[in-house]
Amino acid sequence: MKKPSTSLVHILIGKSILETLLVGTLAVFTYITILPPYFHGWGEITETGVSGWAVNHAEPWARVEIQLFIDGRFIAQSVANKSRPDVLAAGWSKDEWHGYVIPISSLAQGTHEARVYALHHSGEGARKSLQLLGSPIPFSIDANGKPVGAGH
Numbered sequence: 001m002k003k004p005s006t007s008l009v010h011i012l013i014g015k016s017i018l019e020t021l022l023v024g025t026l027a028v029f030t031y032i033t034i035l036p037p038y039f040h041g042w043g044e045i046t047e048t049g050v051s052g053w054a055v056n057h058a059e060p061w062a063r064v065e066i067q068l069f070i071d072g073r074f075i076a077q078s079v080a081n082k083s084r085p086d087v088l089a090a091g092w093s094k095d096e097w098h099g100y101v102i103p104i105s106s107l108a109q110g111t112h113e114a115r116v117y118a119l120h121h122s123g124e125g126a127r128k129s130l131q132l133l134g135s136p137i138p139f140s141i142d143a144n145g146k147p148v149g150a151g152h
Contacts (some may be wrong), residue, residue, distance in 0.1 A: 038057040038058040039054065039056055039064065039118040039120070040057065041054035041055060041064070041066075041080070041134055042133065043114065044149060045147045046149075047146060048104070048146075048147070049101065050068055050104060051099065051101040052099070052100060052133070053092070053100065054116075055080075055093045060094040061094060064079070064098070065080075066078055066079070066102075066119065066133070067116070068114060068117075069114070069116075070104070070115075071112050075102070075104070076102050077119070078101075078102055080100040081099075081100075082097070082098075083096050084097075105145075107141045107145075108141065109142065109145070110140065112140065112141065113136050113137065113139075114136070114139060115136050116134065116137070117131060118131045
């Protein structure tokens, strides 16, 4: 059996390295385009529902569309456009208009989990993806039907 030439082996190794770099570059570009890492936010349970803030650091003046899911079910969609001067004072935003309030009603008594997502449009609106803002929010519904946060 003939031994492969050294130059052919070098060409194949070089080709493999270039293909790996190309695929890695495409993966990073796709991730940044579809799931941008520049949304920040936070939410908490209040006596009436979920409130918090959301900021898109790539477009600091834009208002972020958000979606609320409870126990994995879509509950509501809103825009973070309420006054939150604390977010501005903490340096998270360029203006104070990044807050949201979403009422919660009609949930069974017991424990639940809320998740707030930023809705991201890409591909000129052809694609949409969700990015979790903050951490999941555990809470309970008391006997009166009111939400109670885990810290209360």
